[in-house]
Amino acid sequence: MAKKLRYGLIGCGGCGVGKHLAAYAKYADDVELYAVYDFEPAKAAAAAEKYGVPHVFDTYEAMLADPKLDVVSVVTPNALHAPITIAALRAGKHVHVEKPIALNADEARAIVAAKDAAGTLVMVALNNxxxxxxxxxxxxxxxxxxxxxxxxxxxxxxxxxxxxxxxxxxxxxxxxxxxxxxxxxxxxxxxxxxxxxxxxxxxxxxxxxxxxxxxxxxxxxxxxxxxxxxxxxxxxxxxxxxxxxxxxxxxxxxxxxxxxxxxxxxxxxxxxxxxxxxxxxxxxxxxxxxxxxxxxxxxxxxxGWGDNETRHFIACIRKRRQPMAPPEDAVKMxxxxxxxxxxxxxxxxxxxxxxxx
Ligand SMILES: NC(=O)c1ccc[n+]([C@@H]2O[C@H](COP(=O)([O-])OP(=O)(O)OC[C@H]3O[C@@H](n4cnc5c(N)ncnc54)[C@H](O)[C@@H]3O)[C@@H](O)[C@H]2O)c1
CATH class of the missing domain: 3.30.360.10 (Dihydrodipicolinate Reductase; domain 2)
Structure with a gap:
């Protein structure tokens, strides 16, 4: 069986824990819950405890520098979507970024450019x-x-x-x-x-x-x-x-x-x-x-809230397929x-x- 994808969550608020962590936890055959980070350490600690995540990082930069990590969700306030997504892509990670992809079209275009340079995948979390x-x-x-x-x-x-x-x-x-x-x-x-x-x-x-x-x-x-x-x-x-x-x-x-x-x-x-x-x-x-x-x-x-989209993204990473909610559409949005x-x-x-x- 293929190695499990090591997963990290950035932003442990309502959507980060309630949708992303909850959904990735359902696919334990494919995913190892590996790391969490939140600007407020208590939120990261609570998420880690609830889902048994072994690594709690102090900064997202430190989390992204961990070569064992394969894929991250970015579930922060919107203004941080572009900078963190681009940093994650530069670190060679696949990124599941919440909607809206960014604050504006220019930031969204920068994400597409970073994804093309990295060769990893970005999916926007458009659960609908x-x-x-x-x-x-x-x-x-x-x-x-x-x-x-x-x-x-x-x-x-x-x-x-x-x-x-x-x-x-x-x-x-x-x-x-x-x-x-x-x-x-x-x-x-x-x-x-x-x-x-x-x-x-x-x-x-x-x-x-x-x-x-x-x-x-x-x-x-x-x-x-x-x-x-x-x-x-x-x-x-x-x-x-x-x-x-x-x-x-x-x-x-x-x-x-x-x-x-x-x-x-x-x-x-x-x-x-x-x-x-x-x-x-x-x-x-x-x-x-x-x-x-x-x-x-x-x-x-x-x-479910994030189940179908998460299962789809895991399959895309495994099969190196472009996801059904690509960042190119989000540029137009x-x-x-x-x-x-x-x-x-x-x-x-x-x-x-x-x-x-
Ligand atoms: N797809 C959906 O149905 C859906 C639903 C709700 C929210 N969302 C999206 O999810 C994102 C988060 O929304 P929410 O409702 O969870 O908000 P929230 O306020 O509950 O959570 C945001 C979290 O980000 C943390 N944070 C703030 N600055 C940070 C930083 N620099 N680094 C890391 N973490 C940081 C906060 O401490 C908080 O825990 C938003 O982009 C929102 O649009 C999507």
Whole structure:
């Protein structure tokens, strides 16, 4: 049997431990949990104890210098994704980096360049691509059932769901932005993934921050202005993007808004058929024998939070295959995100070739 991959986790917070460590621990035939590191030593120690990880490092540089380590997850605040991923690639490691890949397209391009130079693999932790429903949709679209997809809608709207209010999520220098970069990166990505990831051409967007710092506008859970911590990112965004294929995508993302309930969704409009997925419920729309049809496929979702993606990445490393969530797609996603923020700031449509480098 092939040698086990020695695995290390950088960033032992909610997602690092709850998704990455938990998922890699499930594949004990292939993976040896080898090392952990967190900026806060107590978090690394707790993760090591919970999962029986033998090595707790004091710095990520020391961890990456260990030649026994094969693969790392980077699950830190977003601003550290690019520098740590690039350092890991230069140290010859495979990298499973959380979404968003980086703060912007330039950083994402630097990751692709470092990966190409290193010859190791990078996979972005886009777990929504790896659900059974998503895999079904991808096959269904690729088999041509929708015809030409000319328009899509996607969104993830929360009524009340600001993560780590006042902490790194709401501090632009550490997160890169609000729900656009946190939630949008999941469902915009998924929509483009199904559409074959055409290059973006232009984007027009508005962003708002109406809850966090509202001196008098907030009600209920938002009545008290957040005294502690920073909140300099949007809490809602909406807009419209055009793609190189001529197709368009309308989108909206919120951490907080006065709507009935939280929903994540996408709709694909094709010349032969369409589909929608609302909170994971898939419906297919078409015509049979001159009658309109609405089909509900029985696709069970058993992917777990990170199980399918982790199993896939382990297989990619073993077989030296490019992963299904490559950093090259994430460069295009970050171009759109850069464009959303640039458009919101300028009040104009932004063409991708005009997004500031
Ligand atoms: N794919 C998903 O479903 C999903 C869900 C949640 C979070 N995430 C992503 O995971 C990442 C972490 O989010 P989280 O919710 O776990 O946040 P978190 O705040 O719970 O964890 C972040 C961890 O990083 C540590 N850290 C800070 N600076 C560090 C440094 N220099 N080196 C090493 N560790 C450092 C913190 O101490 C903390 O333990 C983010 O990029 C987020 O977007 C993805």
């Amino acid at each position: 691509r790896f659900t059974e429903v998503s895999q079904f949709i991808k096959r269904y679209v690729d088999d041509g059932h929708l015809g030409e997809i000319y328009h899509a809608r996607c969104g993830w709207r929360r009524r009340r769901g600001i993560p780590g209010r006042g902490g790194w999520f709401t501090t632009k220098a550490l997160s890169g932005g609000g729900p656009v970069i946190d939630l949008g990166v999941h469902f915009f990505d998924l929509t483009l993934f199904f559409m074959g990831f055409p290059a973006p051409v232009s984007v027009s967007a508005s962003t708002y921050c109406k809850f966090a710092n509202a001196p008098s506008g907030g009600t209920g859970t938002f009545a008290a202005a957040d005294a502690a911590g920073t909140f300099d990112v949007e809490d809602f965004a909406a807009g419209f993007a055009k793609l190189a294929t001529g197709a368009s995508v309308a989108f909206e993302f919120s951490w907080a808004s006065n709507i009935e309930r939280e929903v994540n969704y996408l709709e694909l409009l094709g010349t032969r058929g369409g589909l929608s997925m609302y909170n994971g419920e898939l419906r297919l729309f078409g015509e049979v024998g001159g009658a309109l049809t609405d089909i509900t496929p029985h696709v069970r979702n058993t992917s 970050m171009q759109i995100i850069d464009g959303i923020y640039a458009s919101a700031e300028s009040g104009r449509e932004v063409r991708m070739d005009a997004v500031p480098a």
